[in-house]
Amino acid sequence: MNSDPVERTHKDILIVDDTPINLRVLAKILSDRGYKVRKALNGQIALTACQTLVPDVILLDIMMPDMDGYEVCQRLKADPKTQDIPVIFISALEDEWDKVKAFKSGGSDYITKPFQIEEVLARVKHHLTIQHLQYQLKVQNAELQALNAQLVQSNKELEQFAHVASHDLQSPLQVIIGNADLLTWKYEQQLGPDGDRYLTNIMEASGRMTHLIQDLLTYSKLGIPQPEFEAIDCNFVLEEALANLSGEISKSGANITHAHLPTIRGDEIQLMQLFQNLMANAIKFRLPDVSPEIDISCNLNNPEEWQFEIRDNGIGIDPEQGDRIFEAFYRLHSYNEYPGTGIGLTLCKKVVERHGGRLWFSSIKGEGTTFYFTFPALKS
Incomplete structure (x- = not known):
């Protein structure tokens, strides 16, 4: 018995030939190699046998009464239950057209009679191996699809959780900020240096928490289904972002120049966030004593x-x-050095990808960074 794993699994081979001696010879050859062999004397018996138990490979003669091998193969390929079975034609017909017709009818291979034993065994083994690999691929694809579905569901649940949690956190956080303001206003003279420091810490921590919650809400909203994109003038979006950053621009002395930008199809708010986040990063991560x-x-x-x-x-x-x-939340620097939530670039990447584009960067430490992103062009 051969130790090959394909042969050890007792694969089922169906031989279809109207000549009994051919059936016996082929059956003996394959049985000796450990294959399970079934025999059919005509096409109708073969089709019935396939419905009873689907074989792993079919060896099919062409010249048979009532129904030739071409028709048998066509019927097998037309039936979803049997369409994936490898069919190896084995025939005395040597004309090129006969072989072409065999492949057009759905055949996987062609052996000419009189056949060589080793050739038959090699062809059978080859197609069993292909079939086995295809089966493994289907199983792996099914597993990947299941894992992907789970991942999509998990991401959806995570985004929903982030939205709900962030939304619900805003109310108690506002209570904390409001009470800290009241303490500062009513008891400022009585708190002393330690009390002032404690309240300052509360207000700073609350401010960071507010910023984080706002970013989380923004991120979670990017997972919510949205209406069709509209034609958006990127020049207008950029002006909105510049207006929102006017305080930081003035304080840092930043000089911002831009070329004329195109009109694309997208979401105005998300595009404004994209430009605003990337420009805010450029302003924040500036060299000491150097205007951006x-x-x-x-x-x-x-x-x-x-x-x-x-x-x-x-x-x-x-x-x-x-x-x-x-x-998300990955930081290159400490909060004290460069404040932030660590979610800004995550938002940018998600916005770009939602618009069908790509985001990447190139950089030289101490000299600057360039962020690149693409968007599909409007079709005329």
Whole structure:
């Protein structure tokens, strides 16, 4: 008995031939190799046998009475139950057209009579191996689809949880901030230096908590189904973002320049958040005693895609960090050094991907960073 795993599994082979001696010879050859063999003297018996128990491989003669091998094969391929069975034609017909017709009818292989024993065994083993690999691939695909469905559901539940939790946290947090304000207003003269320090710590921590909750709410909303995108003028979106950042721009002395930007299809609020977050990062992560220089440009990569660039002269990012900088809550620096929630770039990546684009960066430490992102171009 051969130790090959395909043969050890006693694969089922159906031989279809109207000549009994051919059946006996092939059956003996295959049985000796450990295969389970069934025999059919005509096409109708073969079709019935396949309905009773689907074979792993069929060896099929062509020239048979009532129903030739071509028709048998066509019927097998038309039936969902049997369409995936490898059919190896084994015939005395040697004309090229006969072989072409065999493959057109759905055959997987063709052996010419008189056959060589080793050739038959090799062809059978080859198709059993392919079938086994295809089966494994189907199982793995099914497992991956199940895991993907679980992941999608988990992400959906996580986003819903983040939305609900963040929303519900706002009320008690406002109570904390409100009471801290009242304590400061009514008892400022009685608290002393320690009391003032405690209240300052409460207010600063509450401010960070408020910022984090707002970012979480924004992130969770990106998972909510949204209506169809609209045509959005990116110049208008950029102006909105610049207006929101006017305080930071003035305080830092930032100089922001931009080229004329295109109109794309998207969500106005999300696009404004994208530009605002990337510019805010460029302002925040600036070199000491150096005014931020930020340039925004855009070029048409091809008729299908716009590529935007936001370039700064800041502290730069270690290229080895790679895509980690887009992970939620991942921080390159301590909060005291550069305050923030660590979710801004995560939001940017999600916005870009929701619009069908890609986001990446290039950087030189101490010289600056350029963020690139793409959006599909409007079709004329």
